[in-house]
Amino acid sequence: MTSWLRAGPDGTEPTAPDIDPGAMGVLIEQSQDIHSDAMASTVEALDELVQTGAEIRAHGDLDPEESRQAAARRTRLMTGAAFGGGMLAAAGIGGALQSLFASPAFAASATDVQILQTAASIETLAVSTYKTALTLPFIGGASANPVVKAFATTTMQQHQQHLDAFNGAITGLGGKTQTSPDPALAKVVAAAVPGLTSPGPVVALALELEQGAAETYVVDVATLSDANAKKLTASIMGVEAQHASVLLAVQALLDANAPQLITLAPGNVANLPAAAGSVGFAMAFFPTDQARPATEGALS
Amino acid sequence: MRRRNRSPEVMAISEQELTVMTNDLEQIHNDVGVPAMNKAVREWTERSRTSRRGFLIGAGAVAGGALIAACSSGSSSSTTTTSGGSSGAPTAGKLTGDLAVAALAAGLENLAVAAYGDVLTAAGAGKLGTVPPAISTFVTTVKGQHAQHAQAWNSAITGAGHAAIATPDPVLTPVITADFKKVTDVPGAAKLALMLEEVAGATYQSAVGVVKAVSSVQVAASIQPVELQHAAILNFALGQYPVPNAFSPLMHARPLTDYTG
Numbered sequence A: 001m002t003s004w005l006r007a008g009p010d011g012t013e014p015t016a017p018d019i020d021p022g023a024m025g026v027l028i029e030q031s032q033d034i035h036s037d038a039m040a041s042t043v044e045a046l047d048e049l050v051q052t053g054a055e056i057r058a059h060g061d062l063d064p065e066e067s068r069q070a071a072a073r074r075t076r077l078m079t080g081a082a083f084g085g086g087m088l089a090a091a092g093i094g095g096a097l098q099s100l101f102a103s104p105a106f107a108a109s110a111t112d113v114q115i116l117q118t119a120a121s122i123e124t125l126a127v128s129t130y131k132t133a134l135t136l137p138f139i140g141g142a143s144a145n146p147v148v149k150a151f152a153t154t155t156m157q158q159h160q161q162h163l164d165a166f167n168g169a170i171t172g173l174g175g176k177t178q179t180s181p182d183p184a185l186a187k188v189v190a191a192a193v194p195g196l197t198s199p200g201p202v203v204a205l206a207l208e209l210e211q212g213a214a215e216t217y218v219v220d221v222a223t224l225s226d227a228n229a230k231k232l233t234a235s236i237m238g239v240e241a242q243h244a245s246v247l248l249a250v251q252a253l254l255d256a257n258a259p260q261l262i263t264l265a266p267g268n269v270a271n272l273p274a275a276a277g278s279v280g281f282a283m284a285f286f287p288t289d290q291a292r293p294a295t296e297g298a299l300s
Numbered sequence B: 001m002r003r004r005n006r007s008p009e010v011m012a013i014s015e016q017e018l019t020v021m022t023n024d025l026e027q028i029h030n031d032v033g034v035p036a037m038n039k040a041v042r043e044w045t046e047r048s049r050t051s052r053r054g055f056l057i058g059a060g061a062v063a064g065g066a067l068i069a070a071c072s073s074g075s076s077s078s079t080t081t082t083s084g085g086s087s088g089a090p091t092a093g094k095l096t097g098d099l100a101v102a103a104l105a106a107g108l109e110n111l112a113v114a115a116y117g118d119v120l121t122a123a124g125a126g127k128l129g130t131v132p133p134a135i136s137t138f139v140t141t142v143k144g145q146h147a148q149h150a151q152a153w154n155s156a157i158t159g160a161g162h163a164a165i166a167t168p169d170p171v172l173t174p175v176i177t178a179d180f181k182k183v184t185d186v187p188g189a190a191k192l193a194l195m196l197e198e199v200a201g202a203t204y205q206s207a208v209g210v211v212k213a214v215s216s217v218q219v220a221a222s223i224q225p226v227e228l229q230h231a232a233i234l235n236f237a238l239g240q241y242p243v244p245n246a247f248s249p250l251m252h253a254r255p256l257t258d259y260t261g
Helices: A021-059 A064-078 A095-101 A104-133 A146-172 A183-195 A199-223 A227-255 B008-050 B097-124 B133-159 B172-181 B186-208 B214-237
Strands: none
Touching (some): A104 A146, A104 A183, A104 A199, A104 A227, A146 A227, A199 A227, A199 B214, A227 B186, A227 B214, B097 B133, B097 B172, B097 B186, B133 B214, B172 B186, B186 B214
16 A cells, blocks of 8 residues: 655655644634534524424425425426536436426425435535545554544544534425435445555545535535525535645645645745645636536435 | 745646646636536526516616715615616616625625735735745636636626626725735735635625525525635645634625625
8 A cells, every 4th residue: 555655756765744733633623613603603594494394394385485486496407407507307307206396385395305315415425435534544544644634534524514414404394314325426436445545546536525515515505495405505515615625735736746745834835836826726616517416315 | 026945856846747737627617617607697697687576686776976885884785886878888776686796796806806916016026025936826816716706796797787896895995905004924915815715705605595596696606615715725825724614604704784785
């Protein structure tokens, strides 16, 4: 198995990245304090979702205008007019599902639950993938770069929080929680696992999952009907994009044989090559061509 | 702009490979991201033109010819455009609904473009000390992306027959201007940029839950993640953990009343 720390270009022994583990812990602690503030608004949205679900179950219907708007959005999706291009149509949506959608009273909640279940399935897979990665010595073991190890650990925890939040939203809308991984992406991960023999392939796989998740949620916020489900998803899509951005930067430094620059040490920015300043976000507008089909992880 | 001397051997390899990767991503952006954004803006514009209820364009005319008439102290705003007439000329009137959000966003983007431009100017004049090459690239690239964002938001406004918002956000501009006068080095400039990115990202995230048209949501949703990516890289450059939140917060979002006033 290839070592995470590569030899220098002149054949010198690899050196450990310059990072203070104690300082890293403080940084993560500070981040978690900020995160607690962020959670407050998310919890509020989830509480409202639960209330919405209770009202739906109590009254058996939704706001007529909301249902009308959901039906319009659904039509746009099925004709391929939506941003990203006909997700449900691309997924081979059939007559049975269209019949389900024919009931305007439940159209919004049914569609939203499917979207949220797919999101939960993506998060489930992300958690398990990072968990597997952390068992590798060059990601979570003694030979791992401390920043990469901390990133994998923290990101796994963040995905678990996303999973819990999506499932909370599903429950709030009266649906069944999704704890199985996205079946299509799970095959991609399973095929990649044997090749995870060095940091590069691990980063590439994580990047594929993060980019796919972010793009899926960008599409979802324009598709979801429930306002709180939309707010929740909007609060997660940018975080996945940030994960992707960090992974792009890490990938570039690995490819450039400069893993020693993957560090949060003060002043490290002075050592980064010029191109590192833009490699993490080359697109001014976030794409959606890798978004997953809305029903891919939905429960039947 | 002054650049720090670096080890030519390591950096030559890094520069080449990273530049190739950046170019590849830029190509993807041009192939995928821009067409998708253009499509969303076209849909938004079309909806603005055909809206019978007028909630997008806003029917209430406001006297005065100022490009931005009001937006005070982060409270309510009534964004107006230059006067004009029909037959393709910009129309006078208060922007409401989705177009008011677009106006607020365009102002934020204009401010970001101006602020990053000031950073480049200050760096060129040696006022920020030694500027790492990665920071130079970051500032130049991000400034260009914010210009594209401003253009996208303004496309919706001009498509509806109004004049583009060409001035920076009137609430934040005095704050940023005053703070930038105190900046003497790259970390100081990076912290200020981080604040701007967080405000923009949070504002667009908030907009996702406020705007009515699906195409409006699409525009906001395609830009918010990019602003947060800028913030992640700025955090990394500052030696801070790059993804501090599992859920991106709204605490820095511009007030809701600033969209709809």
